[in-house]
Amino acid sequence: MKHSRLLALLPSRTDYRAVPRTWRADLLAGVTVGIVALPLALAFGVSSGAGAESGLVTAIIAGIVAAIFGGSNVQVSGPTGAMVVVLAPIMAVQGTSALALVCLLSGLIVLLAGVLRLGRTISYIPWPVIEGFTLGIAVIIFLQQVPTATGTQPGESTNAAISAVQAAMTATWPKLGWSLLLVAIVVVIMLASMRFAPRFPGSLIAIVVTGLLVALLDLPVDLIGELPSGLPAPTLPSGDLTAVAGLIGPAFAVAALAAIESLLAARVAASISDTGPYDADRELVGQGLASIAAGFFGGMPATGAIARTAVSIRAGARTRVAAIAHGLLLLAVVLVGAAVVSRIPLAALAGVLMVTACRMVAPATVRAVLGSTRSDAVVFVITAIVTVSVDLIYAVLIGLLAAGFFALRQLAKASGVHREELPGSVQPGDERIAVFRLEGALFFGAAERMMERVSEMRDIEVVVIRMSQLQILDATGAQVITDMIHSLERRGITVLVKGIQPRHLQLAERVGVMASLRHQNHLFTDLDAATAHARSHVARAAAT
Structure with missing residues (x-):
């Protein structure tokens, strides 16, 4: 091989196979x-x-x-x-x-x-x-x-x-x-x-x-x-x-x-x-x-x-x-x-x-570059200025860094942490359950924003984290989820995780997402099952 x-x-003979005609x-x-x-x-x-x-x-x-x-x-x-x-x-x-x-x-x-x-x-x-x-x-x-x-x-x-x-x-x-x-x-x-x-x-x-x-x-x-x-x-x-x-x-x-x-x-x-x-x-x-x-x-x-x-x-x-x-x-x-x-x-x-x-x-x-997007125009101008004033190789490196920064910022903006209503009819105690849907990309550029959003919750007993819509997950994002679960569990809030995609499963296991859950049964593939489990937790807490 x-x-x-x-x-x-x-070089090979095929490089010149068209020569007799051309x-x-x-x-x-x-x-x-x-x-x-x-x-x-x-x-x-x-x-x-x-x-x-x-x-x-x-x-x-x-x-x-x-x-x-x-x-x-x-x-x-x-x-x-x-x-x-x-x-x-x-x-x-x-x-x-x-x-x-x-x-x-x-x-x-x-x-x-x-x-x-x-x-x-x-x-x-x-x-x-x-x-x-x-x-x-x-x-x-x-x-x-x-x-x-x-x-x-x-x-x-x-x-x-x-x-x-x-x-x-x-x-x-x-x-x-x-x-x-x-x-x-x-x-x-x-x-x-x-x-x-x-x-x-x-x-x-x-x-x-x-x-x-x-x-x-x-x-x-x-x-x-x-x-x-x-x-x-x-x-x-x-x-x-x-x-x-x-x-x-x-x-x-x-x-x-x-x-x-x-x-x-x-x-x-x-x-x-x-x-x-x-x-x-x-x-x-x-x-x-x-x-x-x-x-x-x-x-x-x-x-x-x-x-x-x-x-x-x-x-x-x-x-x-x-x-x-x-x-x-x-x-x-x-x-x-x-x-x-x-x-x-x-x-x-x-x-x-x-x-x-x-x-x-x-x-x-x-004109096409300057009129495309503000970030592309900035990258274009920065690269040109550094090329003239500093060095060609530095210009490419700085241009790549600037382009990478704007790309990551745009990707972070496209990611989101959204609170959802529980599926089905409303039942007593549902107000003490929070369902969060993660979507887009959860990487180092967006993970901190998710942590802040979840940390703002009050009077919640169970949190369900939906990960089925998450397209990109890196080690930092997985670590933030792990830290968030630990933080919520220390506050007495039970965390359930639903829908980890197969391509993210190995990373989640290595970083410790699964190990941070209170029980291995707190990992679900179906939202209805996760919701039912969350309601049972709230019901048991109310009974005591």
């Missing part, structure tokens, strides 16, 4: 998404601090490896904006020499998560948290481009907003003016392409136009610089145990982000295409191997890229061949066009990422 489960995480469409989609990915790979590499070459290597190596080993038929992987956001501070503190180790460690963590079958945990992240996280990332990506867009160096602060202000304060003319002009040209071309020719790669056209402008006018702006005319030779990451220990924390942050973003992208890809479901655990295995492989070649950690994946799907991608072809096209660019790529102005890449950041979150989505 374990052997077959491990085999399910590996290879033409797959190749066309691969070329299309490769053209779109080229400027993004360069821009993300520069923005992360690892360099344009690292971005290209990641798109090539990680893109191909993730396509072969991943769990999605159409996912396109490579450097992404979210990874840049979490990687840039690490590079600023640890230096580029730590990049290979970060890739290796984070890749191993993601790989292990896939082997341990942790892929489905992504389904527990609420929608407002995801959208708030995405909005925060978009803001950070935009702010990170300010230094490049103004022809300056990033500020000293690790906070993107403060760093952007610090960088802008050091801008000088005429470099500032020419850089902003290139950014404006890129923005206009990309927006015009989206509006009038959405099938054309507006980002690539903008890069070509600005590159020609800089070359013809010899403008005083920063360029990508020299790139190797081929892939670097693979090398083993270097570092001692001290270096590894110092990178464990950052590696976990990178791994968590890679897993979250890749699984979200794979889930969205499966929802917008009819190429079959995705395997979440295998996707983690593929992304882990992709980051490890990229690290050996000087690349950066990779994730699934939903924007590029969507482009590939719209271009007709049906199998993994499309993502593989995308990587091979980028490899061809490196082999034959490195000299041309080195002349691309950095300000143009900043413009590409600024437009990309603005497109990451649709205004309609923001």
